Amino acid sequence: xxxxxxNPTPGYQQIGDPNDTQTKNGPQTLRGRxxxxxxxxxxxxxxxxxRPSHTHPRFxxxxxxxxxxxxxxxxxPRWEIPFFGLYWSTxxxxxxxxxxxxxxLSQIENLSDEPTPQQPLAITLSPVSPHVRCWFFNxxxxxxxxxxxxxxxxxxxxxxxxxxxxxxxxIRPVFSREWDQFRAFVEHNDLGKWEIRQCEVxxxxxxxxxxxxxxxxxxxxxxxxxxxxxSGSFLQRPExxxxxxxxxxxxxxxxxxxxxxxxxxHTDQKEILQLTLTVRGRPxxxxxxxVFDWFDFAQPWxxxxxxxxxxxxxxxxxxxxxx
Amino acid sequence: xxxxxxxxxxxxxxxxxxxxxxxxxxxxxPAWAVDAHRAxxxxxxxxxxxxxDDSPPLQEAAxxxxxxxxxxxxxxxxxPSPHVGPTVGGGLGIEWHYGSRELDLEILPxxxxxxxxTEAPADRGNCQMEDGQILPGAFRDQLRKLARWLMIGA
Numbered sequence: 001x002x003x004x005x006x007n008p009t010p011g012y013q014q015i016g017d018p019n020d021t022q023t024k025n026g027p028q029t030l031r032g033r034x035x036x037x038x039x040x041x042x043x044x045x046x047x048x049x050x051r052p053s054h055t056h057p058r059f060x061x062x063x064x065x066x067x068x069x070x071x072x073x074x075x076x077p078r079w080e081i082p083f084f085g086l087y088w089s090t091x092x093x094x095x096x097x098x099x100x101x102x103x104x105l106s107q108i109e110n111l112s113d114e115p116t117p118q119q120p121l122a123i124t125l126s127p128v129s130p131h132v133r134c135w136f137f138n139x140x141x142x143x144x145x146x147x148x149x150x151x152x153x154x155x156x157x158x159x160x161x162x163x164x165x166x167x168x169x170x171i172r173p174v175f176s177r178e179w180d181q182f183r184a185f186v187e188h189n190d191l192g193k194w195e196i197r198q199c200e201v202x203x204x205x206x207x208x209x210x211x212x213x214x215x216x217x218x219x220x221x222x223x224x225x226x227x228x229x230x231s232g233s234f235l236q237r238p239e240x241x242x243x244x245x246x247x248x249x250x251x252x253x254x255x256x257x258x259x260x261x262x263x264x265x266h267t268d269q270k271e272i273l274q275l276t277l278t279v280r281g282r283p284x285x286x287x288x289x290x291v292f293d294w295f296d297f298a299q300p301w302x303x304x305x306x307x308x309x310x311x312x313x314x315x316x317x318x319x320x321x322x323x
Numbered sequence: 324x325x326x327x328x329x330x331x332x333x334x335x336x337x338x339x340x341x342x343x344x345x346x347x348x349x350x351x352x353p354a355w356a357v358d359a360h361r362a363x364x365x366x367x368x369x370x371x372x373x374x375x376d377d378s379p380p381l382q383e384a385a386x387x388x389x390x391x392x393x394x395x396x397x398x399x400x401x402x403p404s405p406h407v408g409p410t411v412g413g414g415l416g417i418e419w420h421y422g423s424r425e426l427d428l429e430i431l432p433x434x435x436x437x438x439x440x441t442e443a444p445a446d447r448g449n450c451q452m453e454d455g456q457i458l459p460g461a462f463r464d465q466l467r468k469l470a471r472w473l474m475i476g477a
Contacts, residue, residue, distance in 0.1 A: 065344050068341050068342065068343075101339060102339040104340070104341060105339075133339070144343050153341050155341070155343045157344055158344075200341075202341070204342060206346075239357075240349055240350065242350040261350050262349040262350055263346040263348050263349055264347040264349060264390070265345075265346050266346060266347070267344075269360075269386060269387065269390045270364070271361065274346055276342075
């Protein structure tokens, strides 16, 4: 990936600026443009998060091993199996390897305060198999494009040789280029009308057992919200711990999920704590720029939430600095 | 305990995910598999000469095979926790006891695998034993048959 020195941190420096009265009191601005003019929403139930700090924490050795940027749209009406191959032929030079996977299920966030209406059970008989997802990835196994009838996903993964995390500002232009090319492919092949339903960004971190903590009795050294304390002395050391938390983003723009799971990593069979931060939400419009406005909005939430959710002791181990 | 379920065990692979890095979620794994994973991890920390002689440490190929076995058998919740121990030369053994039956899997330093089935008859007569190799091409089938034999004797 090439470094984009023209646009080091697209957009999000402006978010949460305490001196920005528009951000606090009026329509939100990203890159100086006004996003929407809808009527103010009623305060949603539950706690809404603060806006991320305008400072930009970075780590010399961050535990992030993978980032996932996903765009979900209405199923392409005329997408059929041969289009997987046809699309691959347009990107094969960069992504020469492929694999077939089961399709992902749709998981659309309900961000209104209304209860989700129960969907009637439906069985669809379609000549297009909805259950296929194709992976196209590069030789170094650091970049992956996942395609299915209603999804475009771009993954960056830590490589075996190049283990450094390239940061969002280097991943974004590659993701943007591939998404633009996919959109052009859909339009060129007249695959039918489609509408973006949801965007998602996820950061997956692997926190190795034995580095900064030796077992789950020491989890409070890793995760800031976890104290490990008990009201009495009955409970002894936990064998392992799984945590899930979710937070609403302001203005109904999405929801953040934080999940930790004890896991074994397949590449080296090491025991890790997998910490995944995911934000899902809907762009403000169907305009192409809105999609990346949403990602530029959501990504700092993931970054800042990671900092908040983990301890300063671990930050030191990961080489935290403020840019 | 429902023995018949071992015959009809559904494929309990997790729902598909957009994640590319593959991991096994220990929170969703049976307790015996978590114990076994951790036992193998501890063995991987043994240094050369751990036997008081000149045995090398656990070899990567053997560790990877052990992990594949545990991963494959994870679908059988009812298996007891195995005993996992190092073998001289850089391999390891995984041993299950279930009633009168015992299943020993020996993983050689190069990652190849052998099994030994032992069954003590109820009349205290001679043990019945059978050994063999686990072939790479039949890995999954053989392991499932061995697990089934351990649990129901057939």
